[in-house]
Amino acid sequence: MKRGIPMAWHGLYRMVTGWLVLLIVTFASASINAETDSTEPDPTLLIMGDSLSAAYGIEREAGWVSLLAERLGDNAQIINASISGETTSGGLQRFSDLIGQHQPDIVLIELGGNDGLRGLSPGQMQANLAEMIEQSQAADAEVLLLGIDIPPNYGQAYRDAFTGVFYSLAEEYDVTLVPFLLEGIALNEALMQSDGIHPTADAQPMILDNVWDALKPLLESSHQAAAE
Template identity: 50%
Template structure:
């Protein structure tokens, strides 16, 4: 092959590669968005980037060739009131097909009234559904020292919000982690945030409820 033909061939291949790369980017941008609005359990608090269940969710979607683009809008320390206030802007920006709401744990830690947690979650589900998104609520439970009555009422809250709205629900995001005999071996020193090894289990809990929505 002459030098001129070789340069032309290389140029042709380069254009093809660039076109394929641009096409891949466009396809990713056009993929339906799965928006996660959560707190530190979803924001990779204390973890290396990519070790949290939300990042693992994107990998599983890719591996199973489900064309969704995950947007993680989680903020450590956030409450349902915080999520309620910022969700409308996130809906306008990302136009998600699915919204996963993982909030409520910090409400309990701060002793906020269950009625306000319920109202905020109901409002978030309503506004997300009005924007055309399917909704999944990730439920939480509190330690026994909060009292059996409060613990039951808090755990039941998520199902009570989800059922009338026909939203999907994960009863307990930390099932298989916080309720195991060696639970403390699965948490960071603060005993609140799970270690990286717990996040695949958290993803499995979410996946069971999420898969029918995909």
């Protein structure tokens, strides 16, 4: 005759089974949380620019930087440190504090236009931009250099020296260059404000498109580096 399992053992069996189920659920939850926590952080973009990136003469929300923020959504943090009227010298003076405070993954440098409009030395402009690039690279940040052109008011030789700065820097420091931020815009009166210098709100999506083709690979590279 078989003996039945004592009733006390039934209670113990149920207790052990309950603890096992609880442990399995706990470990599964911990695994899910670990996967969530391992998701790579979103990159931080620091934009050093002048009025072209500060939405001069239009609503700030209509500017290309704001449109970029909308496109990226929660997938990036954007710090727009652009100031209307800023020169490369002014930008350089602020740069160390900004890069130290925000520790960006990508730095977009859109400066030089005001140097050119004021007839400042292209050599000094190049030195200022070079210092910002070097500080960015020393902080392990990728650099996107946004070039600009100017009218030939100071002569073609000055204009050539001015635009040549951007190409020279891109080659020397192996950084990505957008040769002319206002490509397809500057010569279209319908897309420029009455001063002939600043683009209208309608031009801002086009500016973003000019930037995006060069920026997208840097964003992808930043995500890949964060995942490694």
